[in-house]
Amino acid sequence: MHVAMIGAGYVGLVSGACFAEFGIDVSVVDKDPAKITALKQGRIPIFEPGLDELVKSNAAEGRLHFTTDTAKAVNRADAVFIAVGTPSRRGDGHADLTYVFEAVREVCAALTGPTVLVTKSTVPVGTGRKVAALAREVRPELDIAVASNPEFLREGSAIGDFMRPDRVVIGTDSERAQAVLKRLYRPLYLIETPIVFTGLETAELIKYAANAFLATKITFINEVADLCEKVGADVHDVARGIGLDGRIGRKFLHAGPGFGGSCFPKDTLALVRTAQDAGTPVRIVETVVSVNDARKAAMAERVIAACGGSVAGKTIAVLGLTFKPETDDMRDAPSLAIVPRLVEAGAVVRAYDPEGMAQAKPLLPAEVVYCRDAYDAAEGADALVVITEWNVFRAIPPDRLAGVMTGRVVVDLRNIFDPAAMREAGFAYSSIGRA
Template identity: 75%
Template sequence: MRIAMVGAGYVGLVSGACFAEFGVEVRVVDTDAARIAALREGRIPIYEPGLDRLVADNLRDRRLSFTTDLAAAVRGADAVFLAVGTPSRRGDGHADLSYVFAAAEQVARAAEDPLVLVTKSTVPVGTGRRVQELVRRVRPDLDIAVASNPEFLREGSAIGDFMRPDRVVIGTDSERAREVLRRLYRPLYLIETPIVATSIETAELIKYAANAFLAMKITFINEMADLCEAAGADVHDVARGIGLDGRIGRKFLHPGPGYGGSCFPKDTLALARTAQSLGAPARLVETTIAVNEARKARMAERVIAACGGSVAGLAIAVLGLTFKPETDDMRDAPSLAVVPRLVEAGARLRAFDPAGMENARALLPAAGIEYAAGALEAAQGADALVLLTEWNEFRALSPDRLRAAMRGDVVLDLRNVWDPAAMREAGFRYHSIGRP
């Protein structure tokens, strides 16, 4: 089979490389000529473990190719996937669908034979029908079947998520589109992956509902962490106690400074706005958004309070800048709320992140922040240390070595990666989330 993937961003690149690994001939098309040139040379513009090898292997075996020529990519394709961005629209929080509609129109105009047009991008319910109307208007002479096939890729483990997913969702009212997608996903049928075949609208809503529910789960345990601190309880025991209930489950019950990333913030906001526009407001989702934003802003105040009420003139080490480990993604990361506030309060920051510092430099204040080559270098001479992202290499840091490197003794572990007893024994005034 042959497919085209429109968009060489995170979703398009990972999905295209994984489909190629399934044995499909994949052409990834993008308007960014520099990005396409880099990909042809095997240079990956994003950080995702294992993606460089997957791309290199499939480039070598000629199952994967990259181009800026959309017409050439579409020619002869059994299916064309739209994997373009849907950022939050400025002003109202709705998803910006202009890239989706522009790409759909371009594909329709370029198509020479009947094909299946699949929305891989995360789009609000109702978008697929609008795409369907658009392509019928542009090409009334051609049978273009429309489907929704949302992605469920977690940054840092996206390849495993694609190759061994919890489920595959196929939304379409076209039997031809359904059959093409079943053939594409045949390797997953063989390992008995659940396939959810449904309508376009339902498939679109499944994606948003899944992300909103996970965001609410994170926000819930964060509020329970605050309650644990006030009551002298331990949030980890609470999380384990409720997570053992099969109706709740253990995942996403890890307290921290708030969720971020490319999906949860924009998808919860888009779902809330869509629900409002349809007259069925999602109050839980709206509250989740407000609580999460307030939490990220409040984390800097926790740091200031732990330092005696003022950080003016203090040297503070910051470990971790990305929104989660195993990615270089800085979108809506808690660090974007915490770091500027500390700089504004007069602190001098030295930061280290294993993958995100290049992206961080473009988003964080140029003044007041120095970037270190490693965690211990960041901690050298610091009056206080703040851990924002739970990279594994930070978990392995020796408390004694940290204490020897630092001038002060204040540590704020906003991901609860260190053992409180060990940190206290090393001489730290140790603060964590939701633990007595």
């Protein structure tokens, strides 16, 4: 079988490489010649554990190809996946489908025979019908089946999520599309992965509902963490106590500075707008969006308060900039709200992130100093803030930290340190959701 993947971004590149690992011939298309050239040379434009080796091995085996030529890629494709960006539209929060429809037009114009057109991008309910109508408009003489196959990839563990998913969701009204996608996902069927076949609208809504629910769990435990601090409870024990209930589950119950990334912020907002347009507002999700935005902004004030109410002239070490560990993604990262506020308040910020500093530089104030490692960032610092829970930070000995810092304030927004050990080392230590 042959697949064309339109878009060499996070979803397209990971999905394309994983399909190639299944033994499928995959052509990944992107309009950026520099990106395609880099991929052909084995240079991966994003950081995702294991992706470089997966791309290298499948390219060497001749199963994975990179091109800017859409016509060449889709010419013999059994299925064409649309995996382009759907960012929030400026002004109203709706998903911007400009790239999706541009890709559909270009693909349909280039087709020489029937195919299955699959939306892999996260798109609002009703997009599949619009894609089908557009395909008929561009190529009325061709039998182009349309399907929705949303992705559920977590940055930092995307390859495992693709190869061993909780489920695969396929939405289509076409028996032909269903048959083609069954063949593509046959390796997962053989390991008894649940495959949910449903309609276009349902598949599209499953993606948004799943992300909104997970974002709600994060926001819920963050608010519980605030209550824990006031009443003397421990949010870790609360999360474990409720997470062991099979109806709730333990995942996404980790208190912190708020969610970010490429999916949750834009998808929750898009679901809110879709529901409002349909006349059935999702009040819980609306609250999740507003509470999360406020929380990220409030974290800087927490740091300032821990420093005695002012950070003017003080050196603040910041550990972690990306929205989560094991990625270089800075989209909607809490650091984008916290660091500029500290700089605005007069702090000298010394930052270190294992993978995200190149991506962070254009997004953060020019005054930020980027460091070689965590100890370099902490050198001479009056206070230290943990924003992203990279494993390398968990292993930092408190006494060594005390040896390089001038001050003794640590604000741990990810609860990676042992409070007793930090206090024994002489730190005024504060964390999230612990008395």
